[in-house]
Amino acid sequence: MPSIDIPPRETQPSGAQYLAVQASPEFQELRRTLRRFVFPTTAFFLIWYASYVLLGAFAHDFMAIKVWGNINVGLLLGLGQFLTTFIITGLYVRFANRELDPRAEKIRNEMHWSQQ
Amino acid sequence: MNHLTLLAEGSKIGNPAVNIGIFVAFVIVTLVIVIRVGRRNTNAAEFFTGGHAFSGPQNGIAIAGDYLSAASFLGIAGAIAVYGYDGFLYSIGFLVAWLVALLLVAELLRNTGKYTMADVLSFRLKQKPVRLAAATSTMTVSLFYLLAQMAGAGGLVALLLDIQGRAAQSLVIAVVGVLMIVYVLIGGMTGTTWVQIIKAVLLITGAAVMTILVLAKFGLNFSHILGSAQNMVQEATTKGVSSRDVLAPGAQYGGSTTSKINLLSLGLALVLGTAGLPHVLMRFYTVPTAKEARRSVVWAIGLIGAFYLFTLVLGYGAAALVGPDKILAAPGGQNSAAPLLAFQLGGTILLGIISAVAFATILAVVAGLTITASASFAHDVYASVMKNHKVTEDEQVRVSRITAVVLGIAAIGLGILANGQNVAFLVALAFAVAASANLPTIVYSLYWKRFNTRGALWSMYGGLISCLVLIIFSPAVSGTKTSMIPGAHFDWFPLANPGIVSIPLAFILGIVGTLTSSDAGDPELNAEMEVRSLTGVGAEKATHH
Numbered sequence A: 001m002p003s004i005d006i007p008p009r010e011t012q013p014s015g016a017q018y019l020a021v022q023a024s025p026e027f028q029e030l031r032r033t034l035r036r037f038v039f040p041t042t043a044f045f046l047i048w049y050a051s052y053v054l055l056g057a058f059a060h061d062f063m064a065i066k067v068w069g070n071i072n073v074g075l076l077l078g079l080g081q082f083l084t085t086f087i088i089t090g091l092y093v094r095f096a097n098r099e100l101d102p103r104a105e106k107i108r109n110e111m112h113w114s115q116q
Numbered sequence B: 001m002n003h004l005t006l007l008a009e010g011s012k013i014g015n016p017a018v019n020i021g022i023f024v025a026f027v028i029v030t031l032v033i034v035i036r037v038g039r040r041n042t043n044a045a046e047f048f049t050g051g052h053a054f055s056g057p058q059n060g061i062a063i064a065g066d067y068l069s070a071a072s073f074l075g076i077a078g079a080i081a082v083y084g085y086d087g088f089l090y091s092i093g094f095l096v097a098w099l100v101a102l103l104l105v106a107e108l109l110r111n112t113g114k115y116t117m118a119d120v121l122s123f124r125l126k127q128k129p130v131r132l133a134a135a136t137s138t139m140t141v142s143l144f145y146l147l148a149q150m151a152g153a154g155g156l157v158a159l160l161l162d163i164q165g166r167a168a169q170s171l172v173i174a175v176v177g178v179l180m181i182v183y184v185l186i187g188g189m190t191g192t193t194w195v196q197i198i199k200a201v202l203l204i205t206g207a208a209v210m211t212i213l214v215l216a217k218f219g220l221n222f223s224h225i226l227g228s229a230q231n232m233v234q235e236a237t238t239k240g241v242s243s244r245d246v247l248a249p250g251a252q253y254g255g256s257t258t259s260k261i262n263l264l265s266l267g268l269a270l271v272l273g274t275a276g277l278p279h280v281l282m283r284f285y286t287v288p289t290a291k292e293a294r295r296s297v298v299w300a301i302g303l304i305g306a307f308y309l310f311t312l313v314l315g316y317g318a319a320a321l322v323g324p325d326k327i328l329a330a331p332g333g334q335n336s337a338a339p340l341l342a343f344q345l346g347g348t349i350l351l352g353i354i355s356a357v358a359f360a361t362i363l364a365v366v367a368g369l370t371i372t373a374s375a376s377f378a379h380d381v382y383a384s385v386m387k388n389h390k391v392t393e394d395e396q397v398r399v400s401r402i403t404a405v406v407l408g409i410a411a412i413g414l415g416i417l418a419n420g421q422n423v424a425f426l427v428a429l430a431f432a433v434a435a436s437a438n439l440p441t442i443v444y445s446l447y448w449k450r451f452n453t454r455g456a457l458w459s460m461y462g463g464l465i466s467c468l469v470l471i472i473f474s475p476a477v478s479g480t481k482t483s484m485i486p487g488a489h490f491d492w493f494p495l496a497n498p499g500i501v502s503i504p505l506a507f508i509l510g511i512v513g514t515l516t517s518s519d520a521g522d523p524e525l526n527a528e529m530e531v532r533s534l535t536g537v538g539a540e541k542a543t544h545h
Helices: A015-023 A025-058 A073-115 B016-038 B044-052 B056-067 B070-083 B085-112 B117-121 B127-160 B166-217 B222-234 B257-276 B278-286 B290-321 B324-329 B333-386 B393-418 B423-447 B453-472 B499-515 B523-535
Strands: A066-068
Touching (some): A015 A025, B044 B166, B044 B393, B070 B085, B127 B278, B127 B393, B127 B423, B127 B453, B166 B278, B257 B278, B278 B290, B290 B324
16 A cells, blocks of 8 residues: 555455456446447537537528527527437446446455455 | 626615525525534544545535526526527536536545546655646636625625615625635545535526526426517517527527637636536535545536426526516526516515525535635645644644635635625636636546646646737727726737637646656656546445544
8 A cells, every 4th residue: 555545454455456356257348338328428418518618609691590580590509519418427327237237246245255 | 697786776686684694594404404514524534525424415416506506597597588598508517517527526535536637636746846736727717716606696696685885785795705605624634525415406496496486387298488589589678688589509609700719718618617617616626535536526517417307497487577687687687587587477585585596506506616725725735745644634624724714814805805896707707717728637547548747837837828818818808898908908819718719728838848858757656546436446435423
């Protein structure tokens, strides 16, 4: 342990154990599952947000096109940012509950047993 | 955001006695709660994190309380009322930013750290230099954010409580500072969190009620509100307002290419800054597990998103019902849009409630910032760097309490000096520093195995210094009549927000620093951090209340 900030617990896994867990297929699968969701989703919402800000900065006429009453393209795209944020939040929670939590819990339990 | 530079003149609205009365009631209720929960502050985990014992929804509401500052409420509603669409752009950046926190940071941070951001950043790197760098940027970000809130408090008082004199405003700033010190000293993180929760509920409820009243006036037809807002703007007599198209972007950032790039720079800082704000990150330690950290971000996204939708209606509603002329002529200028709208809708009582909520907002945000900065000093600088970890946790709490008092006094002094300054630039700077100095290192240390100490130091100091230097030489500090020093001219950097330069620079410095160093780190520590961050093995447990 590098410091006393991380207090000693009754059964502290050793460095060798962490290396073994890190190399295990279960852990590699958890890591892959997480990254396969998180990285593309992050890329998607950052690009979508950047496109929106670019349109807001440089395409005023396009954003001002009226769609319905006084509601224009800019407002719809802005509300679209809200909508995608809420949808991505929902999708991530469903994904994490189904795919990440059970895998993480299994590895936690195995590490716990192997120390007993 | 935007100019909280309030002028102490002009017509007064409502009844200051009612405003003060409602605010005093808020202070009394929160103080009673803080004193009650403060009795439990017996150890460091309690004081710094509330014993990791808040539930996800509770923490989510507190995060919303921390995040929705007076600048968010008054600034964004005011910007929409006066500039229209460009004000809306701010709120979108502030909201989308939470996806970075949710997807990349919150859970892994909760699994790995204990009290501060530096716990995570220094986990597998060299403790002392990395902790010092992280504490430096934590305190810089917190100080700018703190200053913005304190400076805003003076102006807000002029508007809401009708306290006009400079000396009287200074006294109010001092009262805010003293209350904040009391909250932090007695309540610790538990007390501060409860203050945030109460404030968030009041603020969001108040905004929701006003939104319903506005929609009801226009037969629930949002398009109708927009039409009336545009009509009022066209009929405005204030110079330069009537030509604005407030329904499309460009009224504020439409002019030159520089101002368009400025908007991009601001957008980048907003979306990447949130997940690097130390007082937001520290909130993830107040819950017992990564799953609760996830739930708290979900609650925060729901509440913050709903709140920004309310401000959209309130901003255009203020333009339609109050009109830009009246808003710009009021003490406080565009920041008075929401209070004026409240007065229009519900008379003295609603104005009093909204004013007291806005003031309570400053108090709560300031308390959250103070506990973050003082925890970072005690835990990272004092215990780790100065005392080589040879201090007890009780000692850390003691040092943290002293730091909170010192910070509180400094914030009072600086807040009095900065009273009337442009608050927008202070808040935007806090986001830009957080995005440049903190976020690259957070992401690299969680996701990049090869990342090492040199990469972290180059990225953190490079991001911090480039950000500060560019701000000093920006139009925010000198060169224009809205600058901090209007008379001087050393504004060779054209953008008011440095993010578009300093954020990519910090990311690149992290890569270059890492690759030019042969330091590959300790494989066992690397494995430990990765396994812990993804599985939650060995994470800090909740203590029982």
